[in-house]
Amino acid sequence: MAAYLIKRLSQGVLVLFLVSLLTFFVMYFMPGDPARTMVGQARVTEEQLDAIRDKWGLNDPWYERYGDWIGNLVTGDLGTSMMRPGQGIGDMITDAAGMTLQLNVLAYSLALAIALPVGIFAATKRNSFLDYFSTFGSTVGIAVPNYWIGIMAIVLFSVKLGWLPAYGADSWKSYILPVVVLSIEEMATIMRLIRGTTIEVLNQDFVTTARAKGLAQNVVVMRHVVRNALLPVITMIGYRIAFILSGTIVLETVFSWPGLGQLFFDAITNQDLQVVQAIVLLLTTVVVIMNIVTDLTYAVIDPRVRVR
Amino acid sequence: MLKAAAAAGLIPVLSGATLAQRAAAQDAQPVRGSTYIMLSQDAIESLSPDDTTEGVQNATISNLFDGLYVVNEQYELEPVLADSYEASEDGLVYTFTLKSGVTFHNGDAFTAQDVLYTYNWIMDEANASTRTANFELVDTVEAPDDQTVVVTLKEADVSFMVNVATTLIYPKDDHAAKGEDAFKGEPVGTGPFTYGEWAPQQRVVLNANEDYFRGRPNVDAFQVDVVLEAAGRTAALETGQADSSFWYLNAEDNIRLMETDDFTVYEVLQVTVNHFPLNTTHPFLGDKAARQAMMFALDRQSFADDIFLGQAQVATSNLSPAIEKYYNPDVAQYEFDPEKSKQILDDAGWSEGSDGIREKDGVKAQFTMMVFQGDTQRRPEAEIAQQWWADVGIQCDLQEGITSDILAGLVDGTYDAGLFNWVYGGSGGDPDARDTLGTGGANNFFQYSNEEVDQLLQDGIRELDEAKRIEIYKRIQEIIADELPLLPLLNPQQIVFFANRVKGLPEKVLYPDGIYQKIYTLWIEE
Numbered sequence: 001m002a003a004y005l006i007k008r009l010s011q012g013v014l015v016l017f018l019v020s021l022l023t024f025f026v027m028y029f030m031p032g033d034p035a036r037t038m039v040g041q042a043r044v045t046e047e048q049l050d051a052i053r054d055k056w057g058l059n060d061p062w063y064e065r066y067g068d069w070i071g072n073l074v075t076g077d078l079g080t081s082m083m084r085p086g087q088g089i090g091d092m093i094t095d096a097a098g099m100t101l102q103l104n105v106l107a108y109s110l111a112l113a114i115a116l117p118v119g120i121f122a123a124t125k126r127n128s129f130l131d132y133f134s135t136f137g138s139t140v141g142i143a144v145p146n147y148w149i150g151i152m153a154i155v156l157f158s159v160k161l162g163w164l165p166a167y168g169a170d171s172w173k174s175y176i177l178p179v180v181v182l183s184i185e186e187m188a189t190i191m192r193l194i195r196g197t198t199i200e201v202l203n204q205d206f207v208t209t210a211r212a213k214g215l216a217q218n219v220v221v222m223r224h225v226v227r228n229a230l231l232p233v234i235t236m237i238g239y240r241i242a243f244i245l246s247g248t249i250v251l252e253t254v255f256s257w258p259g260l261g262q263l264f265f266d267a268i269t270n271q272d273l274q275v276v277q278a279i280v281l282l283l284t285t286v287v288v289i290m291n292i293v294t295d296l297t298y299a300v301i302d303p304r305v306r307v308r
Numbered sequence: 309m310l311k312a313a314a315a316a317g318l319i320p321v322l323s324g325a326t327l328a329q330r331a332a333a334q335d336a337q338p339v340r341g342s343t344y345i346m347l348s349q350d351a352i353e354s355l356s357p358d359d360t361t362e363g364v365q366n367a368t369i370s371n372l373f374d375g376l377y378v379v380n381e382q383y384e385l386e387p388v389l390a391d392s393y394e395a396s397e398d399g400l401v402y403t404f405t406l407k408s409g410v411t412f413h414n415g416d417a418f419t420a421q422d423v424l425y426t427y428n429w430i431m432d433e434a435n436a437s438t439r440t441a442n443f444e445l446v447d448t449v450e451a452p453d454d455q456t457v458v459v460t461l462k463e464a465d466v467s468f469m470v471n472v473a474t475t476l477i478y479p480k481d482d483h484a485a486k487g488e489d490a491f492k493g494e495p496v497g498t499g500p501f502t503y504g505e506w507a508p509q510q511r512v513v514l515n516a517n518e519d520y521f522r523g524r525p526n527v528d529a530f531q532v533d534v535v536l537e538a539a540g541r542t543a544a545l546e547t548g549q550a551d552s553s554f555w556y557l558n559a560e561d562n563i564r565l566m567e568t569d570d571f572t573v574y575e576v577l578q579v580t581v582n583h584f585p586l587n588t589t590h591p592f593l594g595d596k597a598a599r600q601a602m603m604f605a606l607d608r609q610s611f612a613d614d615i616f617l618g619q620a621q622v623a624t625s626n627l628s629p630a631i632e633k634y635y636n637p638d639v640a641q642y643e644f645d646p647e648k649s650k651q652i653l654d655d656a657g658w659s660e661g662s663d664g665i666r667e668k669d670g671v672k673a674q675f676t677m678m679v680f681q682g683d684t685q686r687r688p689e690a691e692i693a694q695q696w697w698a699d700v701g702i703q704c705d706l707q708e709g710i711t712s713d714i715l716a717g718l719v720d721g722t723y724d725a726g727l728f729n730w731v732y733g734g735s736g737g738d739p740d741a742r743d744t745l746g747t748g749g750a751n752n753f754f755q756y757s758n759e760e761v762d763q764l765l766q767d768g769i770r771e772l773d774e775a776k777r778i779e780i781y782k783r784i785q786e787i788i789a790d791e792l793p794l795l796p797l798l799n800p801q802q803i804v805f806f807a808n809r810v811k812g813l814p815e816k817v818l819y820p821d822g823i824y825q826k827i828y829t830l831w832i833e834e
Contacts, residue, residue: 032713041731042361043441043471043743044750047433055436084353084508086492096509151539159543166543167535169510256535258509266351266509271712 005292012288016281023280024066027273034058034082034271056082069277079274083266089278092263097282099169100248100259106175107182108241115187119194120229123202124221134191141188150181150254167256178255182248186240193236197229204228231298238294243287321377321385321469323392336811342832343513343529344810346824347541349555351509351534354492357476358430361438364554367824368532371514372413373476373497376404376423376457377469381814381822383737385469388522389418389477389498399464399772404457404473410521412479413502420451425480427459427472435488441743441750442471445769464770466777470736500525500828510534516828526812526831545571551807551832554824559617559685562803571805574817577630579734581623582611582686582798584677584693585718585726585753591671593724597656598673598702599792603642604649605700606693608797615688616800623796625785626732627739630799630818634739636782639789649700658701666701674703675724678714683727689797690727718753726753729800732788737819739781740769745788754793761787809833 035052078089122131158166249261267275360366376390410418445465501514512532516525542561658666666673717723733741743749747757771777812830
């Protein structure tokens with residue numbers, strides 16, 4: 001196990017390095033002029049723009065810029081943000097990631113809490129009203145864009161009914177709409193998957209055997225079926241959680257949620273290389289770690305994987 | 309003998325006595341308390357005066373800091389940190405008498421040394437300040453005593469009061485100790501509000517300055533909430549979660565909100581021009597006749613009616629009618645007339661090719677227009693124009709790009725044409741357009757070079773006689789309307805909503821952003 005972990009972590013470091021290099025070159029060759037973005041429509045001279053470019057090292061050769069960044073990173077210095085020099089990049093990312101994490105953990109918890117029992121129940125009561133309803137609901141939940149649902153939710157619950165705030169992340173009320181809206185697509189996806197895997201497992205021989213031995217249906221389902229049905233779901237959740245920090249930018253915009261997706265988008269638009277690099281490194285690290293965690297969890301749940 | 313500058317002809321300069329009279333004439337009695345909430349369409353990236361180039365940041369930061377003067381919502385210059393000023397007859401020396409007894413938020417006394425420090429910091433190229441261009445013609449700044457600042461110019465600059473005297477002032481000791489980068493997150497000014505909280509992607513909270521020299525604000529706090537989507541900002545106004553939005557709402561929402569009685573509404577023509585900038589060195593676009601033909605092929609009124617839903621009017625040249633004093637309506641007019649467009653192209657030798665695209669001497673009437681990525685409001689103008697031009701034999705291809713890349717590419721001649729709004733004179737009420745219409749200007753998006761315009765721009769900035777100055781800028785508009793380095797489409801309206809609970813608002817407004825310099829005079833009545 002230790003050897004396996006070391007091997008996977010070493011691979012992860014290599015991935016991080018390659019990703020940072022790729023990100024650097026994408027940003028370096030990206031068209032645009034951050035100096036112009038900074039001055040906006042203010043009166044400006046070409047000398048002034050050049051002075052701003054010099055100040056931020058935008059005129060330096062690529063190897064100097066990359067070298068400076070790597071050198072600082074090794075000492076734990078993420079650099080200074082061009083768009084927001086008054087705030088440290090570490091603080092910027094921590095604040096934003098924290099907000100995105102809160103949103104996603106709550107949304108996933110809600111999605112799992114509803115999708116798992118509903119999906120399993122729908123599978124065991126096939127062709128019932130609940131089965132049809134949950135299938136239809138999950139189709140709608142996957143098909144309808146969540147940003148549209150978000151905007152409609154704001155119109156209904158904030159504007160028309162006045163029950164919930166239209167934006168912000170101050171009070172518990174302001175969490176309700178973004179969490180519920182974000183959970184819908186996940187709920188729909190998990191529900192369809194667990195229903196499908198449960199149906200598949202229910203048709204396995206060992207389930208027939210368990211029934212033949214006289215076990216009650218709920219015992220058969222909870223003790224034998226669910227554990228097997230969960231395996232693909234865990235893989236999927238592990239995969240999706242890896243993108244938990246980056247996948248919510250559209251919803252963050254709709255609800256003005258001060259999260260990492262929005263920060264990432266701003267940094268790219270402003271061509272703030274230091275912030276983009278820092279976020280990419282964070283996201284890559286999360287993906288690498290989540291892949292390892294998913295593999296290990298799989299081994300815990302499925303003894304066959306441990307033997308292998 | 310010094311006399312008050314004819315720079316006062318630029319925009320009116322109010323005296324302290326006039327301001328006091330206006331304040332005394334106000335009927336209603338302010339109520340103290342509550343928080344005023346303004347919505348921002350972008351994250352507030354900084355709280356330093358050096359980052360006020362963007363409108364909403366300026367509206368926020370100008371409540372933390374003061375300048376010697378400020379341009380108010382009537383396009384008048386109001387004294388703030390200065391009591392008065394005098395200018396020499398030749399317009400080269402400005403002497404400011406500063407108010408006494410003013411302190412910064414940290415208790416430090418405000419003196420002429422702070423003005424000296426601020427102006428010199430901006431002029432020092434090593435600091436790469438965003439405001440350096442405003443100080444281009446400043447030669448020296450001196451502080452002979454704590455209440456006096458003397459600014460000497462290299463040449464007369466009529467825009468000096470608007471561009472320089474309104475500069476927000478740093479606290480010398482605090483700013484020098486922290487450095488600009490740290491200061492952006494730890495601002496200390498003389499303004500009506502003090503720093504409270506800064507979560508850039510979420511909100512800024514500024515607290516009332518109990519010791520503000522112009523009177524403690526009526527509201528306890530000024531809060532700026534970041535709401536990125538226009539629909540979200542509309543919802544926030546409708547639910548009463550906020551008092552105003554700095555940036556525009558969607559046109560459909562403007563109409564809907566105006567039909568309610570829930571808001572004080574100001575409808576003001578903007579100083580920006582919605583336009584197509586054209587590369588005048590392009591083989592086709594470089595032909596003045598071609599550009600004029602393109603104008604006749606456009607039904608700009610339908611843009612105003614159908615795309616902007618009546619919330620814009622057809623533009624004539626580089627200046628907007630919002631700058632009343634300098635605006636010239638008597639310039640070349642371009643009514644929608646596709647037949648005339650075709651005639652002009654025929655007369656200029658652009659004959660129709662077999663593929664329907666005109667050509668002349670092997671050059672096709674073809675170019676690419678760059679549109680900003682995600683510019684859902686303006687893109688239809690380009691798409692419709694594309695069709696109208698195709699009808700007269702001109703091919704226009706559209707391509708999306710990043711804003712800063714398009715702007716830089718137009719300046720260096722990489723791109724052929726664009727579509728956006730820009731100010732070509734009129735910022736702060738001043739018609740100067742040297743950096744946009746002058747040869748080699750940093751924002752000359754057209755590769756445009758006209759000797760007469762260059763001379764007029766230089767004359768305009770130096771002319772102290774108001775009547776002559778007006779003629780200079782009217783002549784510039786005539787030339788631009790004739791030569792068309794840009795195709796002026798519309799002057800959009802700015803429609804601003806303030807919740808009814810906000811009191812103390814002016815009856816009429818020429819410059820809505822100026823209201824945010826006056827938050828401290830407003831109050832909330834539930």
